[in-house]
Amino acid sequence: MSILVDKSTKLLVQGITGREGLFHTARMIEHGTSVVAGVTPQKGGEWVMGGKVPVFDTVKSAVEATGSNTSVIFVPSRFSADAILEAADAGISLIVCITEGIPVQDMMKVRRYLDQVGVRLVGPNCPGLLSPGTAKVGIIPGDIAIAGNIGVVSRSGTLTYEVLHALKQNEMGVSTCVGIGGDPINGTSFVDTLELFEADPHTEKIVLIGEIGGTDEELAAEYIRDHMTKQVVAFIAGKTAPPGKRMGHAGAIVEGGEGTAEDKIKALSAAGVMTADHPEEIPGLLQ
């Protein structure tokens, strides 16, 4: 009933002994996620979560001991690029980076390297992934969505929660919610996620939540027009954002006339995507 994370996910938490790491590890376990290991350099040998989850010094030793296949990163921004590369080199196939504030030049190098070795990254600066009732990797509150057949993909955090909440209130369930993050350079894109949803037999409709900045939504519109058979509805945040100002997310900025909400809505509409004027309209568009 999901993409990217499910019952086969064997999760490793990088930065597990930090405040955020501990808090969200507990929430992920509550949601049924199999958390097999944690990594915090120089804390190898400790156990957390009431003695249930072992902590390792390195990702490599954690993977060797536990067979972990997915990693979620909660380490501070200055150490995050290194944490992503460490996970990739240790054989992790899906890396989810929650951390906000990674320098853009670090991400350019990391992304280039990941493309070469063929490892998937979700984020950074994202809320992670939630397949309601099955598994959660990241910080999306588990109780705001119910299981179902709608795929959700978003560049935002709380705006995504808003949409999940609206869907739940209308008794609409979600297959997987993917937060791809608000940074200018990230891993998995809208197009990558749409491709996965299109191929997933349990996803019937898709909600895309974009925002100003960059051209990822325009590329998604092109992909939808040429390759998607499933219905996609969208909301683009930032219609009222002034040009040249960064709106909280590092990637949410209209520069040189590029990345406006109008352009994105126009491109999506031209591809047959219905766009909502505000997030609470989305359930209505899916009916």
Next chain:
Amino acid sequence: MKLHEYQSKQLFAEHGIPIPHGQMTMNASEAKSIAEELGGRVVVKSQVLVGGRGKAGGIRVVNTAEEAEEAATQILGMKIKDLPVRKVLIDEAVDIKTEIYLGITNDRTRRCPVMIASAEGGVEIEEVAKTHPDKIVRVWIDPLLGLRDYQARYLAACTEMPRENWREFMSITKGLYQTFMQTDATLAEINPLVITGEKGLMALDGKMVLDDNGLFRHPELAEMRDLDEEAAEEREARKYGLSYVKLGGEIGCMVNGAGLAMATMDVIHHYGGSPANFLDIGGGASAEKVAAAIQIIIRDPNVKAVLFNIFGGITRGDEVARGILAALEKTPTKLPMVVRLVGTNAEEGRHLLAKADMETAVSLADAAQKAIAAAKVVEES
């Protein structure tokens, strides 16, 4: 973080890019002595972090030190696009034969730096992109390989650079790339890069923008931030880790999360209102942070009503409610307030706020409409 021209050129010079002799000053009499040292014929350039300085009269070429003092006096009393000029750069005047554009920035779509050159230097590159797109040439740089010689040569060839200047031009492209990478910049621009009569190539004007997220690696650059050039509220917001942008409408907003904050502004606009600001209190915001956010919002004289939209995840509704109450106790206000709390501990939060005289809303649409209506009442009274 934007750097001034004089700061940008100083960084260029540190990476081997020739710049004119010159010095920044904040007073006119010093401008005179700098001009004397430089031989009298100088350019007096206002240092403000906006474009269009030339058009506004903020750049003057003068022939004597006395004239330089006079020009500096005038320019230091100017405002350019509402920003008061506090600094001037006194540069030696050079004999310009040709003006070229050379810049580097990040290409988000290709996820790598792109170096851009144009034979049409001295005007804004966005303008050239509109009028003569064929005159702009780009090379994309693999961040793991760096700028290669052949790419620099390609830029030289495409900008009709005289062959005797190629070697020097290539060294400048390398210097610019180094400056960009070693300072975690998101933009480094030489406009114009000039071919002079006697001194070869020279970066006459410079502009840089640094990645705020990279500043931890460059404490010496972080100190270059010109606090005078920032709106007081934005400076205050940054101190508390809040993300704030002033907009000019009448509904003040406080939201957790950037996307939701933008969506809240859009919904206000959709129902016929106008947001006063963008304000993201971030994840897990403490009561102290919330109180700081409210103070910033209600200090804006345009604000007629305040809308709180909090979707609890990591952020807890009761904590936010406590922050709101604490701020209102410290700074009482008659402004009407509309609160929408959903998610983690929202119930407790609503309970706490029931004591205060606040309107509550269930949906975002409902909250926006109530805030707009409340603002209208304030305006009419």
